[in-house]
Amino acid sequence: xxxxxxxxxxxxxxxxxxxxxxxxxxxxxxxxxxxxxxxxxxxxxxxxxxxxxxxxxxxxxxxxxxxxxxxxxxxxxxxxxxxxxxxxxxxxxxxxxxxxxxxxxxxxxxxxxxxxxxxxxxxxxxxxxxxxxxxxxxxxxxxxxxxxxxxxxxxxxxxxxx
Numbered sequence: 001x002x003x004x005x006x007x008x009x010x011x012x013x014x015x016x017x018x019x020x021x022x023x024x025x026x027x028x029x030x031x032x033x034x035x036x037x038x039x040x041x042x043x044x045x046x047x048x049x050x051x052x053x054x055x056x057x058x059x060x061x062x063x064x065x066x067x068x069x070x071x072x073x074x075x076x077x078x079x080x081x082x083x084x085x086x087x088x089x090x091x092x093x094x095x096x097x098x099x100x101x102x103x104x105x106x107x108x109x110x111x112x113x114x115x116x117x118x119x120x121x122x123x124x125x126x127x128x129x130x131x132x133x134x135x136x137x138x139x140x141x142x143x144x145x146x147x148x149x150x151x152x153x154x155x156x157x158x159x160x161x162x
């Protein structure tokens with residue numbers, strides 16, 4: 001699946017227009033020789049699929065590709081638990097530019113359009129109901145800094161922004 005579906009858990013946002021888990025957490029399945037079935041709980045991105053295919057085919061991954069191969073994970077190595085996984089939903093209706101980042105159990109969302117932010121502990125709060133922004137967690141400042149570093153790498157067409 002390319003996305004999940006929200007059913008009013010976080011308001012009345014239209015079809016797939018948020019970065020909450022009900023929309024962004026989808027299964028990713030790989031089947032192949034020597035791939036042992038197991039569940040990996042660490043976050044990965046859909047952009048990791050292309051370098052994984054290249055890796056499994058023995059084709060060098062281009063240096064300009066920022067995504068990572070999941071090849072080693074498929075064959076039993078642990079997934080990197082502290083990896084930053086970025087998200088964006090810049091074409092939301094109404095016009096909204098939202099960015100997110102996941103690291104370990106934490107999910108930070110920044111609404112670039114209005115400047116609001118949210119932080120969730122996905123292990124303790126899998127439905128993302130308790131916003132932890134302002135509670136003093138180190139993850140808030142670390143993930144906010146990561147999002148601010150990420151912002152200049154993305155661009156929203158002028159006719160779709162704000």
